[in-house]
Amino acid sequence: MLVESDGDPAARVAAGPHPVHNLWRLRRYLRPYAAQFAWLLVAGLAGTAAGIAVPLVVQRVVDGPVARRDPAGLLQLGALALLLGVAEAVLIFIRRWVQSSSAIGMEAALRADVYAHLQRLSTGFHDRWQSGQLLSRITSDLSVIRRFLSFGVFFLVLNLTTYLVVVLLLIHLHPALGLLVAASAVPLLLISRRFGRHYHAASRRMQDQQGDVATLVEETAQGLRTMKAYGRGPELAARFTGGARTLHDTGVRKGRLLANTAGLLDLVPNLTLGVVLVAGAAAAARGVLTIGELVAFASLQLMLIWPVQSLGWIIANGQEAATAADRIQEVLDTRPQIVDSPGALALPREAVHGRLHFERVAFRYPGTAAPVLDGVDLTIEPGETLALVGATGSGKSTLLSLVPRLHEVTGGRITLDGHDLRELRLDSLRRLVGVAFEEPTLFSMSVRENLTLGRPDAGDDEVRAALALAQADFAYDLPWGLATRVGEQGLSLSGGQRQRLALARAVLGRPALLVLDDPLSALDVHTEALVEAALRRVLRNSTALLVVHRPSTIALADRVALLDGGRIAAIGRHSELLATVPAYRALLAAEPPVGQPPPSGAASTASPAATSDGRGLVRS
Numbered sequence: 226m227l228v229e230s231d232g233d234p235a236a237r238v239a240a241g242p243h244p245v246h247n248l249w250r251l252r253r254y255l256r257p258y259a260a261q262f263a264w265l266l267v268a269g270l271a272g273t274a275a276g277i278a279v280p281l282v283v284q285r286v287v288d289g290p291v292a293r294r295d296p297a298g299l300l301q302l303g304a305l306a307l308l309l310g311v312a313e314a315v316l317i318f319i320r321r322w323v324q325s326s327s328a329i330g331m332e333a334a335l336r337a338d339v340y341a342h343l344q345r346l347s348t349g350f351h352d353r354w355q356s357g358q359l360l361s362r363i364t365s366d367l368s369v370i371r372r373f374l375s376f377g378v379f380f381l382v383l384n385l386t387t388y389l390v391v392v393l394l395l396i397h398l399h400p401a402l403g404l405l406v407a408a409s410a411v412p413l414l415l416i417s418r419r420f421g422r423h424y425h426a427a428s429r430r431m432q433d434q435q436g437d438v439a440t441l442v443e444e445t446a447q448g449l450r451t452m453k454a455y456g457r458g459p460e461l462a463a464r465f466t467g468g469a470r471t472l473h474d475t476g477v478r479k480g481r482l483l484a485n486t487a488g489l490l491d492l493v494p495n496l497t498l499g500v501v502l503v504a505g506a507a508a509a510a511r512g513v514l515t516i517g518e519l520v521a522f523a524s525l526q527l528m529l530i531w532p533v534q535s536l537g538w539i540i541a542n543g544q545e546a547a548t549a550a551d552r553i554q555e556v557l558d559t560r561p562q563i564v565d566s567p568g569a570l571a572l573p574r575e576a577v578h579g580r581l582h583f584e585r586v587a588f589r590y591p592g593t594a595a596p597v598l599d600g601v602d603l604t605i606e607p608g609e610t611l612a613l614v615g616a617t618g619s620g621k622s623t624l625l626s627l628v629p630r631l632h633e634v635t636g637g638r639i640t641l642d643g644h645d646l647r648e649l650r651l652d653s654l655r656r657l658v659g660v661a662f663e664e665p666t667l668f669s670m671s672v673r674e675n676l677t678l679g680r681p682d683a684g685d686d687e688v689r690a691a692l693a694l695a696q697a698d699f700a701y702d703l704p705w706g707l708a709t710r711v712g713e714q715g716l717s718l719s720g721g722q723r724q725r726l727a728l729a730r731a732v733l734g735r736p737a738l739l740v741l742d743d744p745l746s747a748l749d750v751h752t753e754a755l756v757e758a759a760l761r762r763v764l765r766n767s768t769a770l771l772v773v774h775r776p777s778t779i780a781l782a783d784r785v786a787l788l789d790g791g792r793i794a795a796i797g798r799h800s801e802l803l804a805t806v807p808a809y810r811a812l813l814a815a816e817p818p819v820g821q822p823p824p825s826g827a828a829s830t831a832s833p834a835a836t837s838d839g840r841g842l843v844r845s
């Protein structure tokens with residue numbers, strides 16, 4: 226089980242001490258449907274009993290009215306056979322009706338749980354797991370499990386019961402021949418065991434490959450514009466074809482395995498039937514067996530063909546479901562790493578001043594050798610705006626992500642008004658912190674829903690204020706105003722529009738802390754000036770930590786901190802740093818510190834960055 230870490234998608238092992246262990250663990254999803262399942266079995270068994278009774282009636286017909294030439298008796302027994310046939314049909318109908326509704330309900334409950342669990346898992350988990358793998362687990366794997374728990378298990382019970390009852394009846398009718406039929410179960414068992422082992426491995430391979438193909442499709446859909454722009458369509462198509470071919474080959478191998486086994490499973494009862502017919506006819510000739518008994522024996526034996534034939538399908542279905550359950554449990558067994566500690570506090574907004582303090586904060590991404598942050602000491606006073614600058618890859622976004630605890634510090638601590646962030650309840654912390662990332666993500670929902678994502682209770686006035694603040698009033702002019710659907714399946718917005726909406730989302734409800742990753746990066750000069758002015762107003766009243774890539778944004782900050790080598794290398798007013806810190810000056814000018822050669826293409830003369838308002842700062 227993957228319980229110690231955030232889960233390892235590369236592991237791809239069949240978890241659990243037994244192949245069906247994880248499937249067995251899903252039984253609680255069947256519990257609400259226990260009564261339905263019981264009815265299902267009753268209807269199924271009654272239907273089968275009606276079916277089994279027919280050959281016994283036929284035996285009475287052949288040995289009775291037919292032998293005695295008695296039309297009245299024939300009519301009676303014929304009517305009984307007809308009645309049994311109708312009863313069997315009605316019971317099959319009832320069974321199918323109940324079966325479909327319970328199966329879908331169970332699948333929906335399991336899917337909801339997996340989805341909720343995925344939400345609880347940290348960003349570290351999602352960084353490492355391919356989304357296509359998760360997609361295939363939450364869609365196709367769950368469907369496989371549903372098919373097995375509803376149909377597979379049911380037919381396994383029904384067919385085994387049918388097999389047992391029929392074999393007992395056969396032994397009762399003619400012990401020697403009956404035992405011969407019972408002995409045919411031995412090769413069936415051996416074939417099934419061998420098949421189960423091989424099929425389990427094949428289905429795991431196939432389900433993993435399905436996830437890989439889903440990942441490829443997802444990446445293509447997301448990066449289609451870039452790939453087209455670079456003319457890389459054919460390479461992408463070739464990659465996809467490769468993945469699809471591998472999946473196809475595995476599918477064919479799996480199909481052949483099933484076909485071979487189905488052939489063998491077919492052979493055994495038919496061979497037994499042949500032996501029984503010859504030996505039965507000889508016994509009838511000797512008068513040991515009546516014609517009616519022989520007919521009943523053969524008819525009953527024919528009833529075994531379907532349970533045996535379907536065995537291959539049921540085992541295949543069961544193995545696929547076991548594999549799917551392994552894959553689902555790999556996700557469910559991954560414990561969320563970032564959770565509320567026992568007795569975690571909820572801080573009301575009014576009680577928060579907003580003093581954010583980083584104390585020897587260290588952070589290392591799982592699986593990487595070097596820490597990104599190593600001993601960050603930083604304090605942001607209530608109401609202060611601090612800009613964080615640093616070279617590309619210096620860890621600015623990482624540091625920001627530690628505030629809403631998207632990642633957990635691996636050393637030191639971060640406090641808000643003296644409370645370690647790990648002592649706060651996650652929902653409380655995330656209500657206190659307004660976040661806007663560099664990539665402004667909008668979901669396939671209305672503008673209003675996108676805005677109120679973190680504060681579903683926000684009123685119209687608050688939404689209006691947030692939109693005004695972020696200079697995003699254009700939202701009211703969309704075709705359906707705030708009800709307009711945006712995002713992947715909705716209206717396309719420009720980069721600047723998306724960013725302003727993301728900004729409005731961050732400032733909605735006046736959070737105690739604002740954490741903004743380059744909030745002005747996708748704005749045109751005119752809008753940037755507007756948003757900057759608006760932002761200046763909002764920043765006046767909140768504590769804010771901004772990652773700055775643009776020259777103008779730095780002017781919004783009270784102080785600037787330079788992140789270098791995993792720690793804060795310098796902190797102070799922009800003009801002070803410009804005057805006293807060569808590394809800061811060099812960064813703003815995109816020049817290396819004095820004494821080192823300039824990078825090719827970098828300005829070698831006096832840089833426009835050397836102005837006190839920071840204009841001229843190039844993207845770090």
Ligand SMILES: Nc1ncnc2c1ncn2[C@@H]1O[C@H](COP(=O)(O)OP(=O)(O)OP(=O)(O)O)[C@@H](O)[C@H]1O
Binds near residue numbers: 590616618
């Ligand atoms: N999920 C991750 N797993 C492993 N390493 C990561 C992950 N995300 C970022 N890194 C690494 O951490 C370092 C810091 O990345 P980060 O995005 O915080 O830098 P940044 O200063 O914000 O960069 P930029 O200015 O380009 O946005 C980089 O070396 C990056 O490769």
